[in-house]
Amino acid sequence: MNTDPHFSGLTGAVVHDEVVPARAPWLHHIKASQTLRIVDLEGNQAVDFLLYSAADDAERYSAQDTVSAQGNLFLRQGTVLRSNEGRAMMTIAATSVEYHDTIGGACSCESNTLRYGHHTKAQHACVENFLEANLTEDRGKRDIVSNINFFMNVPVESDGALGIVDGISAPGLTVDLRAEMDVVVVVSNCPQINNPCNAFNPTPVRMIITE
Amino acid sequence: MATLANPLAARDHARAMAGTVVDAMPKVPAVADDLPAGVSADDLVWEETIAAGGYATRKLARGSRLRLIDLEGDACASLLIYNADMPSERLNVADTVKVQWNAYLGAGKLLLSDMGRVLMSILADEAGTHDTFCGTSNASTNSAKYGEGRNSGAYPNGRDRLLLGSAKHGLTRRDVHPCVNLFKGTRIEADGTINPQIGPFEAGRSVVLRAEMDVIVVIANCPHVLDPRTEWTVTPLRASAWRGAVTEEADSVRTATPEGLRAFLNVEDYFRV
Numbered sequence: 001m002n003t004d005p006h007f008s009g010l011t012g013a014v015v016h017d018e019v020v021p022a023r024a025p026w027l028h029h030i031k032a033s034q035t036l037r038i039v040d041l042e043g044n045q046a047v048d049f050l051l052y053s054a055a056d057d058a059e060r061y062s063a064q065d066t067v068s069a070q071g072n073l074f075l076r077q078g079t080v081l082r083s084n085e086g087r088a089m090m091t092i093a094a095t096s097v098e099y100h101d102t103i104g105g106a107c108s109c110e111s112n113t114l115r116y117g118h119h120t121k122a123q124h125a126c127v128e129n130f131l132e133a134n135l136t137e138d139r140g141k142r143d144i145v146s147n148i149n150f151f152m153n154v155p156v157e158s159d160g161a162l163g164i165v166d167g168i169s170a171p172g173l174t175v176d177l178r179a180e181m182d183v184v185v186v187v188s189n190c191p192q193i194n195n196p197c198n199a200f201n202p203t204p205v206r207m208i209i210t211e
Numbered sequence: 212m213a214t215l216a217n218p219l220a221a222r223d224h225a226r227a228m229a230g231t232v233v234d235a236m237p238k239v240p241a242v243a244d245d246l247p248a249g250v251s252a253d254d255l256v257w258e259e260t261i262a263a264g265g266y267a268t269r270k271l272a273r274g275s276r277l278r279l280i281d282l283e284g285d286a287c288a289s290l291l292i293y294n295a296d297m298p299s300e301r302l303n304v305a306d307t308v309k310v311q312w313n314a315y316l317g318a319g320k321l322l323l324s325d326m327g328r329v330l331m332s333i334l335a336d337e338a339g340t341h342d343t344f345c346g347t348s349n350a351s352t353n354s355a356k357y358g359e360g361r362n363s364g365a366y367p368n369g370r371d372r373l374l375l376g377s378a379k380h381g382l383t384r385r386d387v388h389p390c391v392n393l394f395k396g397t398r399i400e401a402d403g404t405i406n407p408q409i410g411p412f413e414a415g416r417s418v419v420l421r422a423e424m425d426v427i428v429v430i431a432n433c434p435h436v437l438d439p440r441t442e443w444t445v446t447p448l449r450a451s452a453w454r455g456a457v458t459e460e461a462d463s464v465r466t467a468t469p470e471g472l473r474a475f476l477n478v479e480d481y482f483r484v
Contacts, residue, residue, distance in 0.1 A: 058384040063305075064346025067405065068436045073344060074403035084370070084387070086351035099403070103314070103344065105305020110327030113477065114310045114470045127325075141299045142385045144325070156399040160315030162308060 005172065006039045009094065012210035022202040023191035025129035027136065028209070029054055029184055035093060035210050036177045036185060038150055042203035044167030046152040046190035048106045048126040050144070051081060051089050054182035057139060059083045063102040063146035073156065074099035075148060081177070084145075088180040095175040097168060101149040103156075104164055106130060107192045116194045129188030137184065149190075150175050152197050164197045235262030235447050243451055250276075250453050257452035261286075261432045263445040266372035268379055268429040270295050273482070274457040275422045277331070279430075281338065281394045283446035285411040287435045288393040288418075289347040289369045291377065292322060292330045295425040298382055300326045304343050304389040310470045314399070316341040316391065319464055321471050322420075328481060329423040329474045332464045338416040340396030340408045346389055347373065348436040357443045366443040372431035380427055393418050394448075395435035407437040411446075423458060423478055 007014075012035065019041070020026045030036055038047055051061035062084040067073050069082055076099050081090045092100075105111075108127035112120040130144050151169040156162045191202050215221045241258035256275065260282070261267045271277060279288050294300035303325035308314040310323055318336040321329045347369025353360025360368040362375065373387050394416065396408035432448040434440075458465050458475065465475045 062346065062389070064344065064389050065349065065352075068345040068352075071405050071437070072403040073399060073405060084349070084384075086349045103305060104309055105303065108306075108325065108327070110325070110477070111303075111306045111310060111323075113327050114306075114323070114473045117473070141325075146303075146305045146389050154309075155401070156314055156403070158398075158401075160313045160399075162314050163312055164309070 016209040025133040026187040027133040037208040039206035043171040044199040046197040047150040048188040049148040052184040101154040104154040124191040126188035254454040266431040268376040280449040284414040285446040286448035287395040289431040291429040293427040335419040342392040342397040369433040376429035
């Protein structure tokens with residue numbers, strides 16, 4: 001019996017367990033029917049997340065297809081993460097956070113120059129992590145599309161105003177993703193320090209994969 | 212049916228079609244009788260009516276104006292934009308809404324690339340119903356709603372149209388990125404619910420964009436993915452483009468916000484060499 005609370009509710013055999021350091025990329029192949037649990041170890045750590053079909057990586061996560069199919073911007077328990085061809089890639093089987101973001105995109109050196117000023121150009125950013133990880137499998141810049149930000153909060157006001165605001169996650173909260181096809185998961189454990197997405201303090205996250 | 216048993220008969224048959232006029236077609240050379248005051252007829256570079264369910268694509272030089280008109284009130288312009296010189300740089304919808312702190316497009320708004328630059332800006336907007344969230348239809352959504360969604364069928368889908376348009380520039384499935392939709396809108400409720408604004412609307416609403424870089428635009432005109440109607444419904448879309456001046460330092464769109472100004476500074480830095 002595993003008494004580690006991070007395994008609470010998981011039933012299948014553990015096939016992978018890894019802590020992703022603060023600010024780092026992570027890439028992993030996950031088979032259909034396996035479940036990936038992401039643990040927000042210290043709370044309010046944005047996990048920027050992309051998905052590719054392992055069989056054909058020109059098919060990839062599509063934020064727009066995902067939100068259109070459910071008629072709602074927020075990713076909650078039950079949300080099906082859809083590809084650019086409309087197919088189910090993963091399902092949010094469970095999450096202890098009310099909702100997650102998929103409209104805020106990933107920070108980049110270039111967009112940081114717009115949002116904060118050119119003094120932030122040299123800071124590490126999620127697109128750098130996405131590129132570094134994807135380049136190991138011969139994907140590149142053209143393969144980076146609008147992503148998911150687990151544990152990040154981006155409300156939209158009635159006049160269309162939106163922004164990354166204080167998070168609604170907490171230490172030890174989780175999201176469980178069941179693979180509906182063989183997928184490649186590419187993550188940036190967000191290094192952003194200029195907005196509340198990581199509570200101004202990037203921290204590690206834990207990745208647990210079960211059968 | 213004529214018998215076309217030899218090449219010359221086939222040639223005569225083909226040539227007899229010359230001069231045919233249909234609703235949806237390009238005018239070559241470009242001609243329009245409703246250019247804005249001050250725009251010379253010689254500067255018109257593109258005049259085309261995009262069919263219901265059709266698509267079109269064009270390379271536009273920095274400074275060009277692109278006017279889109281929803282001729283009958285039921286068009287949906289799904290728009291992709293690439294940097295013509297380096298198409299790996301393209302429209303980034305997430306950065307567009309995040310950097311501008313607002314998701315609703317209208318006059319004065321910028322369409323930003325994934326490299327911190329302005330690809331196009333919106334100079335005028337008579338519609339006000341646009342959408343940055345939903346993307347476009349695909350073969351499976353059209354199949355589910357209309358029974359089919361093939362390019363070769365009666366109810367083509369937006370993604371496949373954008374794929375074909377992008378392919379005309381040598382681009383592939385990897386390049387078709389999230390799009391914005393003009394003329395069909397969405398409004399978002401506090402709980403995240405997406406309310407589509409589908410119309411149909413008053414005929415003749417227009418949007419005028421300015422190319423802030425040398426760009427490739429790809430436009431699909433297919434029903435919005437959240438169009439609630441059971442019938443596949445869309446009407447023709449007119450595109451006109453003319454040469455124009457590169458944005459000047461004091462331009463009100465350029466200077467409207469600190470974030471936008473830095474995006475223009477990045478464009479100007481890119482074109483410095």
